[in-house]
Amino acid sequence: MIVTEILTKLESLGNEKVRAHNVKFGAGENQFGVKMGDIRNMAKAIKTNHKLAMELWQTGNVEARLLAILIIEPKRLTPDELDAMVRSESFSQVADWLSNYVIKEYPGKEDLRLQWMQITDPMAARAGWSLTAGRVARNPQGLDIEALLKRIEAEMPTAPPETQWTMNSTLANIGIHHPAYRERALAIGERLGIYRDYPVSKGCTSPFAPIWINEMVKRQG
Numbered sequence: 001m002i003v004t005e006i007l008t009k010l011e012s013l014g015n016e017k018v019r020a021h022n023v024k025f026g027a028g029e030n031q032f033g034v035k036m037g038d039i040r041n042m043a044k045a046i047k048t049n050h051k052l053a054m055e056l057w058q059t060g061n062v063e064a065r066l067l068a069i070l071i072i073e074p075k076r077l078t079p080d081e082l083d084a085m086v087r088s089e090s091f092s093q094v095a096d097w098l099s100n101y102v103i104k105e106y107p108g109k110e111d112l113r114l115q116w117m118q119i120t121d122p123m124a125a126r127a128g129w130s131l132t133a134g135r136v137a138r139n140p141q142g143l144d145i146e147a148l149l150k151r152i153e154a155e156m157p158t159a160p161p162e163t164q165w166t167m168n169s170t171l172a173n174i175g176i177h178h179p180a181y182r183e184r185a186l187a188i189g190e191r192l193g194i195y196r197d198y199p200v201s202k203g204c205t206s207p208f209a210p211i212w213i214n215e216m217v218k219r220q221g
Helices: 003-012 016-024 036-046 050-058 062-071 079-088 092-101 109-116 122-138 145-158 161-177 179-192 209-219
Strands: none
Touching: 003 036, 003 050, 003 062, 036 062, 050 062, 062 092, 079 092, 079 109, 079 122, 092 122, 092 161, 109 122, 122 145, 122 161, 145 161, 145 179, 161 179, 161 209, 179 209
């Protein structure tokens, strides 16, 4: 399949309710409103195709980018290419898929994490803090947790919303996975109050750090 054929197929799968939902959460006009299951089915049919993935990404279309993420070969990306991809996407769903399916699988992700943690671009900073949250939870060796808490306390109140979300995730993961810093993380969350009144669906955990931390610690037994 070629890009034009894929875009035509995606457009035919468009759903107005999905499109409206995407707009509500920050997507622009370059989208069709395709359900995630349909995108995953298309990816399964196409299989891995790095060249096609890069061409789809360049369209800027939401669904084309989500599809590209599923068929791309992360190891074939250069650091500059991945950095440009991160900075070019402002819709959180695409950014999160890029983080989960590509950045986390990228061999040079630690070098990029260190780079992104020092950058003011909101999407690059978002990616850097997302990787840091993952390291806090799964591979904290070498991390200065105290320094991270100081940065979060000082910077999160005025950080762009895109960056604030993953900074908050880092704060929560510190409280959940590092008992020695739990009281400090809880206190920072309470003092800043970010996401205190965030609406959540029934059965979901609030992103407000103190609630998130206490709930996950309770589940750990």
